[in-house]
Amino acid sequence: MFDVIIIGAGVIGCATAYELSQFDLNVLLLDKENDVSLGASRANTAIVHGGYDPDPATLMGKYNVKGAKRCIELVDTLDIEFKKSGSLIVALDENDLKTLDKYYNRGLINGVEGMEMLDGEETRRREPNLSKEVIGALWIPESGIINPWEFTIAMAEVAVREGVKLELNQKVVDIEKNSDHYLVKTETDQFQTKYVINAAGVYSDQIHNMVAEPAFKIKPTRGQYFLLDRSAGETVKAVIFPCPTELTKGILVSPTVHENILVGPDAEGISDPEDTSTTREVLDLVAKEARRSVPSLDFRHNIRNYSGIRANSDYNDFFIKISAPNFLDLAAIKSPGLTCAPIIAEEGIKLLAEEGLELNKKDSWDGTRKIVRFKEIPKEERADFIEKNPDYGRIICRCEHITEGEIVAAIRRGLPIHSLDAIKRRAGSGLGRCQGGFCGPRVQEIIARETGISPLDILLNKTGSYILVGQTKNADKEA
Ligand SMILES: Cc1cc2nc3c(=O)[nH]c(=O)nc-3n(C[C@H](O)[C@H](O)[C@H](O)COP(=O)(O)OP(=O)(O)OC[C@H]3O[C@@H](n4cnc5c(N)ncnc54)[C@H](O)[C@@H]3O)c2cc1C
Known part of the structure; x- marks a missing residue:
């Protein structure tokens, strides 16, 4: 029997697993996908928000500033890509x-x-590519841009290394309450546990409804983006927001930790929470809106469009509650959920402790992670480093200068690897201008060699996204 089962391995589930891993507990983290961080925690705007916009009466308002501080601490502890860019909200x-x-x-x-209020001249002095129409701005220095999927993966990697069990491809379909435990049923298995944490993102209302009366309804809200190549140059240094409305922070222009420019998102209510398509119509509007603050944006540098689905709800706040005995909802976590994740995890664990979960610290717990990024090693030290670690002498992804050593290290950090995109999210290969067109087959070979998985079974991303269908010689025979 598990002490705790966490349903959902997005940033909320992984932050909770990370925090719980320091206690003497038998914890299971479940996700329906073949990797962690495949929901909103992968496809978002990647901003550690300063906290100027959530209503102070909400949990979002209460947790934002604390969350941003804790995120910035964790960036060092877990070696996560982050830039304290600051944000400008322009008028x-x-x-x-x-x-x-x-x-x-x-x-x-x-x-x-x-915070500082700036006039138009000072705003443009700091950001010369802003529109001449900008007449002022609010400067928020305590905010930045993070690698959101790396944040999530890093917490999962440490949690698993410190004893949390992770089961992927396990979609929870029912939860049965028994006298002293819950039975969590997936499509293929069932697991007994004393406590359940619901961190299922856009499906968190469905998981809640398996054990309690309906209390909130998720309204999936899609946001679409452009990702511009770094050849677009340093268009902006800070995150540039338009003035927010009560519904959205608006379409922003932001640098990324990989020196690209991100433009988006819109906010569109959709019925299918899996529908991450992008549309010409919306992207045209996103581009038009973004050019109001940064007119020189050149969308010919676009290398990718994507969309993310927000777990907005009719509750209009994070739904963080004990909704049934020993059942904790960390549900409806919309923006600024990425920023607040570490605090949501801490507060959630306090609620479980009030429910009787015993929190005895382990004698030893290592909450840190350190990884090698070859391109950050000073040029004069590289030859020595390669001599000791020859895998780092072979560049696999030329766009991003990612070495075989980094890919092998990512595979060996302990989470199961099923896809090329799992490596992209861990090592950064395929993130650049060619989007994996050149390095993909080589990464596939390395995954096959390191894990023993047949190249035919290595996916592009989610379950079913096969890349190879068979050997060409066999295909000849069949023909
Ligand atoms: C477009 C957009 C922009 C955003 N921008 C920002 C930002 O800049 N800054 C910020 O702070 N926040 C931002 N957010 C919000 C932030 O991304 C989310 O609040 C956060 O990622 C939510 O994390 P989560 O773990 O609750 O959800 P998710 O990351 O969606 O994770 C939920 C997990 O549950 C799993 N799951 C669901 N159902 C089941 C089931 N039945 N069985 C097993 N597993 C299941 C899913 O596979 C998924 O992995 C943005 C969100 C979006 C969509």
């Missing part, structure tokens, strides 16, 4: 200036430090 007219005042005051209540 294009007098009404926007009034809105900025409102958010400045909200920021003060939420405890945001170091």
Whole structure:
């Protein structure tokens, strides 16, 4: 019997697994996909938000500033790509200036430090590519951009190394309450546990409804993006937001940790929470809206479009509650959920402790992670490093300068690898201009060699996304 089962290995489930791994507990993390971080925690805007916009009366408002601080600490502890870029919320007219005042005051209540109101001239001095129409801005220094999937994967890697069990391809379909335990049923297995944590993102209402009366309804809301190649140059240094509305933070222009430019997202209610398609119509609107603040954006540098699905809900806040005995909802975690994840995990564990979960610290727990990024090794030290570690002398991804050593290390860090994109998310190969067109087959060979999986079974990304269908010689025979 497990002490705790966490349903959902997004940033919330993985942050909770990470925190729980320091206690003497038997914890199981379940996800329906073939990797962690395949939901909203992969496809989002990647901002550690400063905390100026959530309503102070909500959990989002209460957790944001604390969450951002904890994220920035974890960036060091877990060796995660992050840049403290700061954010500028720009005003294009007098009404926007009034809105900025409102958010400045909200920021003060939420405890945001170091905010400044800038005039148009100062704003453009800092960001020369901004529109001449910009007449002022709110500067939020305590915010930044993170690698969101690396954040999630890193917490899962440490949790698993420290004893948490991870089961992938396990879709929870039912939960049965028995006198002293829950039986969590997946499509193929069933697991007994004393406590259940629901961190199932856009499906968190469905998981909740398996054990409690309906209390909230997820309204999946899609956001579409452009990702511009770094050849677009340093278009902006900080994250550039338009003035927010009560519904959305608006379409922003942001640098990324990989020196690309990210533009988006819109907010579109959809019925299918799996529908991550992008559409020409919406992308045209996203481009038009983004050009209001940064007119020089050149979308010919676009290397990828993608979309993410927000777990917005009719509850309008994070739904963090004990909803049935020993059953914790960490549900409806919309933006700024990435930023708040470490605090949501901590607060959730406190609620479980009040339910009777015993939290005895292990004698030894290592919450840290350190990885090698070859391109960050100073040029004069590289020859020595390669002599000791020859795998780092072979570049596999030329766009991003990712070596075989980094790919092998990613495979050996302990989470199961089923796909090329799993390596992309861990080592960064395939993130660049050719999007894996050249390095893909070589990465496939390395995965096959290191894991023993047949190349035919190595996927592009999610379950069913096969790349190879058979050997060409066999195909000849069949023909
Ligand atoms: C477009 C967009 C932009 C955003 N931008 C930001 C931002 O810049 N900054 C910020 O702080 N936040 C941002 N957010 C919010 C943030 O990304 C989310 O709040 C956060 O990722 C939610 O994490 P999660 O773990 O709850 O959900 P998810 O990452 O979706 O994880 C849920 C997991 O549950 C699994 N699951 C679901 N059902 C089952 C089942 N039945 N059985 C087993 N497993 C199941 C899924 O496979 C998934 O892995 C953004 C979100 C989106 C979509």
